[in-house]
Structure formats: structure tokens, C-alpha cells
Amino acid sequence: MSKREVFHSDDDPHRLHITPPGSREYTARDGTWSAEIESDRVFGTLLDTATKLRDMGAPTTAAEGLSRLETIGRLRSMIDAAEAMLLSDSFELSIREAEVQRTDPLIPDELLREKSAECYGVNPSEEPTIRSSFVAEAAGALRVSERSMQTKLMTAEGLRSLCPDTFNALARAAITGKSAQEIVRHAQDLLPEDVEQMEKVLLPIAHTASDQTVSNRARKMRDRLHPQPVEERHEQVREARSVVWWPEDDGMAVLRAYMPAEDVLAIVNTINWHAGAHRDPDDQRSDQQLRVDILRDALLDGWPERAGTPLKPRVAITIPAVEMLADPKRTLADLEGYGPIPLGAALKLTEQAPSFLKVLTDPWTGAVIDVGRTRYRPPQALRDLVRYRDQTCQFPGCNRLPERSEIDHIDDWAKGGGTTRKNCRLLCKQHQMFKHALGWQVVYLPDGSAEWRSPHEVVMFEVPGSITTPQVFGQRDEPPAMLPVVKLDGRTRQALGWHDGEAREAG
Numbered sequence: 001m002s003k004r005e006v007f008h009s010d011d012d013p014h015r016l017h018i019t020p021p022g023s024r025e026y027t028a029r030d031g032t033w034s035a036e037i038e039s040d041r042v043f044g045t046l047l048d049t050a051t052k053l054r055d056m057g058a059p060t061t062a063a064e065g066l067s068r069l070e071t072i073g074r075l076r077s078m079i080d081a082a083e084a085m086l087l088s089d090s091f092e093l094s095i096r097e098a099e100v101q102r103t104d105p106l107i108p109d110e111l112l113r114e115k116s117a118e119c120y121g122v123n124p125s126e127e128p129t130i131r132s133s134f135v136a137e138a139a140g141a142l143r144v145s146e147r148s149m150q151t152k153l154m155t156a157e158g159l160r161s162l163c164p165d166t167f168n169a170l171a172r173a174a175i176t177g178k179s180a181q182e183i184v185r186h187a188q189d190l191l192p193e194d195v196e197q198m199e200k201v202l203l204p205i206a207h208t209a210s211d212q213t214v215s216n217r218a219r220k221m222r223d224r225l226h227p228q229p230v231e232e233r234h235e236q237v238r239e240a241r242s243v244v245w246w247p248e249d250d251g252m253a254v255l256r257a258y259m260p261a262e263d264v265l266a267i268v269n270t271i272n273w274h275a276g277a278h279r280d281p282d283d284q285r286s287d288q289q290l291r292v293d294i295l296r297d298a299l300l301d302g303w304p305e306r307a308g309t310p311l312k313p314r315v316a317i318t319i320p321a322v323e324m325l326a327d328p329k330r331t332l333a334d335l336e337g338y339g340p341i342p343l344g345a346a347l348k349l350t351e352q353a354p355s356f357l358k359v360l361t362d363p364w365t366g367a368v369i370d371v372g373r374t375r376y377r378p379p380q381a382l383r384d385l386v387r388y389r390d391q392t393c394q395f396p397g398c399n400r401l402p403e404r405s406e407i408d409h410i411d412d413w414a415k416g417g418g419t420t421r422k423n424c425r426l427l428c429k430q431h432q433m434f435k436h437a438l439g440w441q442v443v444y445l446p447d448g449s450a451e452w453r454s455p456h457e458v459v460m461f462e463v464p465g466s467i468t469t470p471q472v473f474g475q476r477d478e479p480p481a482m483l484p485v486v487k488l489d490g491r492t493r494q495a496l497g498w499h500d501g502e503a504r505e506a507g
Contacts, residue, residue, distance in 0.1 A: 015188040016154070017195075018161040021127055022096060025160070026089040042085055042171050046078040049173070073176070080177030081170040084156035087138060091153060094134050094456070098125050110439075117437035120429075124438055132430070133438045133455065136395075140452070140460035145397050151181070158184030162192065165199045175203065178211040186218035194225040234260070271295055383407060386424050389464050394450050395431035396460040408432050410444050425450065 018024070027038050049071065059065035102125045113124070122129050131153075139149040159167040163184055170180045183202055187195045198221050206214045226233070241259045248254055257264070275290045285293065386407055393400040408427040425444065427435065434440040439455045450462045 016158050016162055016184075017190070017192055018157060021092055021131075021157075022099065024088075024092050026092045027085065038085075042078070042082050045171065045173075046075065046082060049075050049078060074173035077170055077173040077176055080180065081159075081167060083142075083152070084159045084167065084170070084180075087153055087156035088160040090138070091131070091134050091157070095127065095130055098130050101125075113437050113439060117433075120433045120437055122433060122437060129438070133434060133440070136431075136434065137454040137456055137458045140396055140454065140458045155181045155184045158187060162187060162195055163199055165196075165203060169203055169206070175206040175214075176211055179206040179214040182211065182215040182218050186215075186222040188222075189228070190222065190225055191227065198222075198225065382424065386426055390426040391464065392426065393428040393431055394425045394462050394464065395427060395434070396450075396452055396462045398428060398431060400428040402426060404428055406432065408435070410442070412436070 053068060053071045053075065056064075056068055056071075059068055117124050124130070135146050135149045135153060138153065139146045142149070142152075144152070159170065159180060163180075166175070166180050166183050169175045170177060179202075183199065183206070187198060190198070198218065201221065202214060202217055205217060238260060241257075243255065243257050245253055245255045271291050271294050274294050275287065279290070283290070387402045391402070392398060393405045405426040405428045407424045410423045410425060422444075431440075435442060441453045443451045443453075445451065449464070452460045452462065454460070
């Protein structure tokens, strides 16, 4: 990841034709009087509706229940409008506060952050950097992902600065938050006069139509009003082609490929052809099962009569030895990058593994507390320990795997922090930059949990991925009885790599 990629992304919402942040209108721009009027318009209606819903009492018929659900729907729209107003205004204020801070004298800590910012190649007073930090703060305040917050902030900016009629309709609960989001999303790249025309056409429809209908109409209007030919746009979006995945339940996952439609159809037609050509009457698999198996075999083993890929996946699995000995049937191994999988599947994956790394986990919390050192020099062993203990970047909500993260010193190396197990955590480049250059503070608790505090005092917590039972400090409760008392005999000690003199009981 380059320095520019630390916070610059093609997903940044710079495709709305609105004035730059720092010069936009916000709630208190004209003083307390105007702020109270606008806040009352948004929050007063919300409060009245919530009070009305409370006074309705419990429904006695299905019709009454549905009526209350409609009221809840209106409340949700009003809350979405209030959220958009607060997001847009708070971001505007953060830009203005940064401009004021830029003119203030720097104190020693700020001088160190300025030097760190130079190392990361970022300017803390530039809008993209401020946006990146603000998105993380707002995501922590609402407990959503940063990607989701990027969409929320773009929608908020569009509603406040480009689509005022849509914002007013949302505040009145005349439309849904999803319809408002779709109108703003399809307003990207359009000139303000074209957006105004889009609102005039779509808002009357959005009063009664479904969100999907609004989205379909908005997409067609955008294609018709867009100033750039569709062929040029297609060539541009080809640059965003990608393959992503996410975990699902019960040891499954989803793989998604974003690519030109003609390529997708060609792949689907090829899979369908192979499914028809190799259909065995005795094959009990469904059509969908056969198609996905063909795709899997093609990528990993090669098409029929062709050699498979020479690239074998690197699979890292952690198996809790004490738990496995105590109750093998209920033991769950941990597949790096995914999470818990059945022990049988883990053992099958390790059959062809060229080497093993012993990982010792705390039987109470699940945290990685040691790794074998017989084959690795201490620096490598430390990297292995941090990797398997933390599993992902230790910033709240960040899912970047160890391959996209680095070991970061909790107490900065420049301030005397050592390279030790207790002073190292995984952080990706972006969130290292947050900590060292943008004034984010982090305190690590004894169980490995991290307490993050943003520049605007938003407090968030993150727990290492290997910890299954975070501890509550300040209490003297006994550890939870996750496992039965087990006598560590010779076999158990051998599995853990303990010497004869290290015999002990675990309970």
C-alpha cells in the first residue's frame, strides 16, 4: 500500500457538484436563533411523532399494529434526516476547526505529529485527511463500518448541499431514507440544474413508490442526463474491477467479482456449458452445486484435462490444544482470515501443510499467549505471536488482515517504547497514520483490548481476534468455567511443548 493509498481512495465522495467543505452552510451559521429554528424543524417533529406513538399504547388488532409500524417508518425517516444534518454539519465544523488549529502555535506533541505526518506523506490540514479521520470518528459514534460511514457522509453532504428538496421531504417523513440515499447516489456527476430536475420528477414518485422503484427511475434518469457518453464512463469504471469476499455462517464464505457485464456473462455461459457437458445421470448434485464446483475446480485444479494452478494457498490454522484434549467433539479451530471451523476440517487442511507453528492459547480467554520458538529467531516469533493474537488491524471495525498490517509500537519507539510482546500490536498503514499523525490516542488494557480516543473525544474499544472472553477489570470474579478441570498429563504437556519441570494444573 502506497503512502497515498493510506487515505486516498476511489470511493471518496468527490463526484457531487457541491461547494468545498469549509464554505458550506450549517445549522448555526447565523447564530443561536437560526439554529434553534432549524433544530426545532427537524427534532421537534421527530419528538412529536415519537410522543404520539407512545400515547397510542399497545395494539389490540393487526390493523392497529400495522398503523404503528407506519408511524415507526416515519420516525425512521425523520431520524435519517436528523443524522444527515448532524453528519454534514459536524464535518463542516471539523474542517473549520482544523483551519483555526493550523494558525495556532504548535506544542511539542503536535510537532512530533507533524513530523510523523511528513513521514506518511499526508497533510493533516488537507480535506482528504480530515475526512478520513472524521469518517472513523463518526463510524465509532454510530458503531458502523467506515465504508458504511463513507456512504452516510456522502448522502448527508448531498442532502444538505445539493438536494435540499429531498432533505426536506425526508425530514417530513414523506420519503424513506433509502429513497433519499438513492436520489443522492444517482446525482453524482450531474450538474446542479439536472439534479434539480431529477428531484422534481422523482420526489412525487418516492412519496408512494418502493425504494427499488425510485432506484430504477433514478438510474435511468442519470444515464439520460449524464454529460459524459456511456462508452467513456464504461471505460472508466473498468478500472474499479475487483474480487472481494466476506465470511458467512457455518464455515462458508461469499466470493464476489466486479467486472464488465460481457465478461460475467461469458464466465456464466462457460460454466453452464461445462455443467451440461459433464452431467452424470448418477450425480446427485443440484445445478447450483454443480456450477459452483466447476468454478472451484477450474480455479484450483484446472479445467478438465488441464493442470491446476501451481499456486497453493497459504493456510494458517490455530488449534487450542487444551480444549482439543478436554472435548475433541466440541473443539473449534481458527482459520486465519475467516474464524472458527470444525476441527475435522482443520485437520484435513493440515494434511499437506509443509510445516507447523505451535500456538498456545489461553484456555479462559482464547488469547494467543505464546508461539513456538524452536524454528524461528525471536523477531520472527514475535511477529508470529502478534499475528495470531490480533488476527486483524487493532483499530475498531478494521478488518485488514496481517498481510495488510504492520507491527506498531503502543508506546512510540521515538519515545522509548520497546519491541516486546506487550508493546506491539497490528495496525494497518491508515490507522498507524491516525495514531501517529492525526492525534488519535490508544491505551491497551491487560487482556490485550484497546481503548481508542479520537481527536473529538469519541471513545471506542477493540478486542484482539483471538480473545473469546474479554475481561472486565476492577472486579474480582472468578474466570468463567469455559472448560472442565483438566489434569495436564505427559501427553498434554507434550502437545503444548512444555518440559517436564513445567507441570501444572489448568482449570
